[in-house]
Amino acid sequence: MAENETLECITEHERILQEIESTDTACVGPTLRSIYDDQPNAHKRFMEKLDARIRNHDREIEKMCNFHHQGFVDAITELLKVRADAEKLMGQVTDTNRRLQEAGREVTAQTEEVIRCRIQQMNMATTVEKLQLCIPVLEMYSKLKEQLESKRYYAALKTMEQLEKFFIPRVSQYRFCQIMAENLPRLREEIKEISMSDLKDFLESIRKHSDKVGETAMRQAQQHRTFNSAVAKQASMGHYTKPLYSLNGRTQTHNGLMMDEDTGDEDEADEEILTAQDLVDFSPVYRCLHIYTVLGDRETFENYYRKQRKKQARLVLQPQANMHETVEGYRRYFNQIVGFFVVEDHILHATQGLVTRAFTDELWNMALSKIIAVLRTHSSYCDDPDLVLELKNLIVIFADTLQGYGFPVNRLFDLLFEVRDQYNETLLKKWALVFREIFELDNYSPIPVDTEEEYKLVVSRFPFHDAEIEKDFPKKLPMSQSVPQIYTQVKELIYASLKFSESLHRSSTEIDDMLRKSTNLLLTRTLSSCLQNLIKKPHIGLTELVQIIINTTHLEQACKYLEEFITNITNVSPETVHTTRLYGLSTFKDARHAAEGEIYTKLNQKIDEFIQLADYEWGMAESDGRASGYLMDLINFLRSTFQVFTHLPGKVAQTACMSACKHLSTSLMQMLLDTELKQISMGAIQQFNLDVIQCELFASSEPVPGFQGDTLQLAFIDLRQLLDLFMVWDWSTYLADYGQPTSKYLRVNPATALALLEKMKDTSKKNNIFSQFRKNDRDKQKLIETVVKQLRSLVNGMSS
Numbered sequence: 001m002a003e004n005e006t007l008e009c010i011t012e013h014e015r016i017l018q019e020i021e022s023t024d025t026a027c028v029g030p031t032l033r034s035i036y037d038d039q040p041n042a043h044k045r046f047m048e049k050l051d052a053r054i055r056n057h058d059r060e061i062e063k064m065c066n067f068h069h070q071g072f073v074d075a076i077t078e079l080l081k082v083r084a085d086a087e088k089l090m091g092q093v094t095d096t097n098r099r100l101q102e103a104g105r106e107v108t109a110q111t112e113e114v115i116r117c118r119i120q121q122m123n124m125a126t127t128v129e130k131l132q133l134c135i136p137v138l139e140m141y142s143k144l145k146e147q148l149e150s151k152r153y154y155a156a157l158k159t160m161e162q163l164e165k166f167f168i169p170r171v172s173q174y175r176f177c178q179i180m181a182e183n184l185p186r187l188r189e190e191i192k193e194i195s196m197s198d199l200k201d202f203l204e205s206i207r208k209h210s211d212k213v214g215e216t217a218m219r220q221a222q223q224h225r226t227f228n229s230a231v232a233k234q235a236s237m238g239h240y241t242k243p244l245y246s247l248n249g250r251t252q253t254h255n256g257l258m259m260d261e262d263t264g265d266e267d268e269a270d271e272e273i274l275t276a277q278d279l280v281d282f283s284p285v286y287r288c289l290h291i292y293t294v295l296g297d298r299e300t301f302e303n304y305y306r307k308q309r310k311k312q313a314r315l316v317l318q319p320q321a322n323m324h325e326t327v328e329g330y331r332r333y334f335n336q337i338v339g340f341f342v343v344e345d346h347i348l349h350a351t352q353g354l355v356t357r358a359f360t361d362e363l364w365n366m367a368l369s370k371i372i373a374v375l376r377t378h379s380s381y382c383d384d385p386d387l388v389l390e391l392k393n394l395i396v397i398f399a400d401t402l403q404g405y406g407f408p409v410n411r412l413f414d415l416l417f418e419v420r421d422q423y424n425e426t427l428l429k430k431w432a433l434v435f436r437e438i439f440e441l442d443n444y445s446p447i448p449v450d451t452e453e454e455y456k457l458v459v460s461r462f463p464f465h466d467a468e469i470e471k472d473f474p475k476k477l478p479m480s481q482s483v484p485q486i487y488t489q490v491k492e493l494i495y496a497s498l499k500f501s502e503s504l505h506r507s508s509t510e511i512d513d514m515l516r517k518s519t520n521l522l523l524t525r526t527l528s529s530c531l532q533n534l535i536k537k538p539h540i541g542l543t544e545l546v547q548i549i550i551n552t553t554h555l556e557q558a559c560k561y562l563e564e565f566i567t568n569i570t571n572v573s574p575e576t577v578h579t580t581r582l583y584g585l586s587t588f589k590d591a592r593h594a595a596e597g598e599i600y601t602k603l604n605q606k607i608d609e610f611i612q613l614a615d616y617e618w619g620m621a622e623s624d625g626r627a628s629g630y631l632m633d634l635i636n637f638l639r640s641t642f643q644v645f646t647h648l649p650g651k652v653a654q655t656a657c658m659s660a661c662k663h664l665s666t667s668l669m670q671m672l673l674d675t676e677l678k679q680i681s682m683g684a685i686q687q688f689n690l691d692v693i694q695c696e697l698f699a700s701s702e703p704v705p706g707f708q709g710d711t712l713q714l715a716f717i718d719l720r721q722l723l724d725l726f727m728v729w730d731w732s733t734y735l736a737d738y739g740q741p742t743s744k745y746l747r748v749n750p751a752t753a754l755a756l757l758e759k760m761k762d763t764s765k766k767n768n769i770f771s772q773f774r775k776n777d778r779d780k781q782k783l784i785e786t787v788v789k790q791l792r793s794l795v796n797g798m799s800s
Contacts, residue, residue, distance in 0.1 A: 009042065013049045134174065137167040141180055144187070153191045154287055157294045160184050188295060195288040196304075202284035203308050210316065210339030211332060213279050217342050218335060221401040225503070280343065282350065289354055302354055309344065309355075313363055316340050317370040324378035327390040333374075334398045337367065345405045364407050372415050379419055385426040389499055392419055396503045416504060423500050424518050427493055428526045434489055435530040442482035444547040450474040462487045463561040464554065479554045480547050486527070487558055491565060493522050498569060512570035516582060519562065523587045531591040535598045542602055546644055549595045549652065556588035596652050603641070603656060604663040610634035611667045616687065618680050623687035627694040634664070635698045642703040657704040661715035664695060668719055673755050680759040682726075689723045692716060718747045725753065726760070731787045738794065750794040757788055 016034070140163050147156035164184060171177050206213075285305070292301035316336045323329035341364065348355050375395070382388050395416060399409035449455040451473055458464065458477060462484035466477075497518040501511045534540060535548060559582050567573065613630040638660060645653035672680070672688065699712040725734055725745050737743035738750070761784045 009045060010049075013046050016046065017050065017053055130171070133171050134177075137163065137171055137177065137180070140167055148187070148191075151194075153195055154290045154294065156191060157188070157291060160188065161294070191291060192295060192297070195284075195291045198284040199288040199301075199305070202281075202288075203312065206280050206339075206343050207312055207315075209280050210343065211335045212339065213342050214335035214337065214339030215331075216279065217338050218397050218401050221404060222397050225397070225400060282346070285347065285354070286351070289351055305354060306359060310363065313340060313367060317367055317374070319374050319378065323374075324381040327387055327394070330378075330391050330394050334394055337371065338398060338401050341367075341402060341405065341407065360407075364402075368411055372411060375415060376418065379422050382422070383426055383429060385423055385430055385496065388419065388423040388426050389496075392416060392423065392500055393503070395419065413504065420500055420514070424497070424521060427496055427518070428521060431489060431493055431522060432526045432530060435486065435527055436533075438482045438485045438489070439530060439534045442480050444480050444482075444544040446476035446478055446547075447481055448474060448476050458484055461485075462554075463558050479551050483551050483554055486555060487562075490519065490522060490527075490562060494519055494562075494566060494569070508570045508572050512566060512572040515566050515570065516563075519566070519582060523559075523582065528587045528590060531587075532594055535591070535594050540598075542599060542606075542641055543644055545595045545599045545602065546648055549592050549599075549648055552588040552591045552595070556585055559585060559588075596655070599652075599656055600659045603638075603660045606637065607634065607660060607664050607667060610637070611664075611671065614671065616671075616684055618677060618684045620681055620683040620687065622683045623690060625690075627690045628687070631691045631694055635694060638698065639703055645704060651706075653704045654706050657707075658712060658715060661695070661699055661712055665716045665719055668692065668695075669722075669752075672722075673752060678759060680756065682760065685723065685726050685760075689727060692719050692723060696720065721745045721747045722752060722756070726756065731783070735787070735790055750791050750798065754788065754791040754795060757784065757791065760784070761788065 140159055144156055144159045144163070147153070147159060163180065168177050168181055172181070289298070289301060292298050319333050320329055323333055341360070344355060344360050344363065348357065348360055375391075379388065379391060382391070395412060399412040403409045447458060449458060455473065455475070455477075462479075464477065464479070494515055497515050498511070501514050506514075531548070531552070535545065540548075563582055610630050610633060613633075614628065615630070616628070638657075642653065642657055645656060648656075668688075668691070671677075695716050696713055699715060700710065702712070721744070725731070725748055730744075734743075734745045734748065734753070737745070740746075761781075
């Protein structure tokens with residue numbers, strides 16, 4: 001076993017040595033550590049083994065050195081021989097190098113000069129190349145400055161755009177280009193500010209020139225309308241191609257050919273037709289629009305422009321306070337509005353999007369509402385029909401002008417119907433003054449005609465025909481001079497109403513309806529009111545009232561001629577459905593009724609005036625034997641008055657006569673029964689009876705023909721029966737037959753008889769204080785007292 005262990009140890013040491021010899025020294029540590037990890041004293045044996053291996057290697061090295069020693073000695077000997085040659089060669093090389101350096105020093109100097117020149121040449125080429133890049137930039141920037149100085153801002157913006165996109169990027173590394181690039185935004189802002197300032201000046205300019213633009217457009221529209229009217233009149237003379245109206249100074253016919261309006265022979269055609277562009281310089285707005293478009297801020301510009309134009313529209317639509325006083329005030333107002341929208345229409349078609357049709361429609365709708373409200377307000381202040389008519393013509397031209405630019409104007413024509421009503425009102429007020437003046441100047445007497453020429457002159461003004469009057473002259477026409485004047489004025493109003501209907505684009509039927517309604521208003525309101533006021537005037541007497549009734553009768557008969565007059569104007573048959581009829585018949589009938597009532601009233605007032613002159617001596621013992629003077633005067637007045645009534649219709653005269661007699665009878669009855677009259681004698685009754693007899697005689701004399709029998713006398717029947725009762729003293733018959741239909745004193749009321757009897761009773765007591773001593777007087781007094789008691793019982797029975 002010991003031998004085996006020794007062999008294993010030797011073998012392991014051999015392996016370790018081989019590993020040490022073949023392994024890098026950095027990895028020897030683990031190998032050596034394994035020696036100490038083995039059996040004790042193993043390292044000593046390894047050291048012995050190692051020493052033996054070293055001695056072995058030393059012997060091998062020594063063998064090899066001995067083997068190569070002679071060669072080494074030979075090599076050293078050869079090297080010593082070469083040393084002398086090397087030193088000689090070194091000297092030759094050094095000399096050659098010196099001579100070469102001396103020879104190349106001049107070449108080196110020239111070479112450095114060439115290099116320096118080549119460097120300069122390269123720098124110059126580079127500089128030229130860079131300058132060629134920079135010069136266009138500088139030229140463009142110089143061009144930009146010139147454009148800014150000459151106010152060519154749109155071109156300047158284009159130049160800036162080229163600088164930024166093409167030129168500056170090529171030389172962006174240079175400082176001056178950086179400065180340029182930094183200046184461009186500032187220049188853009190300056191251009192925006194300058195162009196905005198130009199726009200503000202433009203807006204101010206068009207605000208000032210709107211009046212002139214509108215005036216020109218409206219004048220051209222009016223000339224166009226006049227031209228069309230002339231063409232319509234000449235249409236029947238032959239074929240004529242109607243031109244289309246244009247505001248650009250040229251006219252286009254329907255066949256598409258263009259003809260110059262200035263080629264005519266008329267002097268008016270020589271005048272050049274101006275357009276909005278001729279009156280307003282639109283270049284600032286175009287320039288500003290292009291500038292903002294290039295700057296990418298077009299929306300801001302559009303919003304600003306529209307906002308400012310809206311403000312200007314509100315200012316234009318604000319009328320002057322006194323606009324309604326003159327037609328020039330309305331004309332200026334319309335001119336400004338037309339000018340505003342003509343400019344907007346031009347901007348709409350020339351700028352492609354700065355304003356839109358929706359924007360202009362919105363502006364127009366806002367303006368139209370304001371215009372209508374303004375015209376409603378201001379036209380209501382106008383009381384001159386001529387001014388209202390001129391306003392209507394202005395509205396028509398205004399509407400036609402804007403309609404030619406595509407703006408809807410139907411509401412303006414609807415407004416004209418309201419203005420027409422205002423026009424009719426002013427006409428009615430004016431004609432009321434005319435009628436009033438005619439009535440004030442009328443003499444209310446028949447028109448005298450001495451010759452046939454005078455008759456024809458009257459008939460030419462008023463449709464009156466009478467075969468008897470046409471034969472012999474001089475004659476008197478039944479109506480007064482106011483009748484033909486009123487008839488003429490009614491026709492004048494129809495003409496005035498017709499003027500308003502012109503150019504309203506209405507049918508003949510509508511115009512006919514307008515004329516008839518205007519005439520009806522004149523007859524039923526104005527003329528009727530004037531007649532009613534005339535009839536009520538205090539200075540109009542019975543003669544004037546009679547003449548007024550005659551006048552209204554003839555005017556009523558003339559209404560059919562007024563209808564024919566309107567029909568001839570409008571060519572609309574009166575049989576047409578819905579044709580308005582004239583209401584003159586009712587107007588004149590009402591006036592006649594009012595005049596008749598006023599006749600009755602004035603007759604009664606005149607009777608009252610005569611009655612107030614009565615001066616009865618109610619205590620007289622006997623009558624004078626003749627009628628009272630006041631009553632005879634009254635009867636004479638009634639006779640003369642009723643003679644004037646012969647020209648009146650029979651019924652009117654009869655009614656007036658009957659009313660006068662009844663009023664006279666009632667007044668006489670009230671005189672007897674007056675509460676302030678306390679005593680009446682039998683003599684006063686007799687005198688009063690004489691007056692009543694005269695009234696009855698007047699009634700029986702038929703002052704107005706047409707009464708049957710004693711119809712007129714019945715007006716005094718109450719007085720007659722009452723006076724007969726007291727004159728005959730037939731109380732027994734009255735009391736016995738009271739309430740019977742066949743009673744002789746059927747119309748005598750017990751209360752009336754009682755009141756009069758009590759007044760007579762008091763008189764009997766006062767006049768004869770000794771009547772109690774006379775038998776007859778005592779009997780009469782007892783009879784009176786008895787009758788009074790019975791009458792009182794009848795009165796009480798009636799009241800119960």
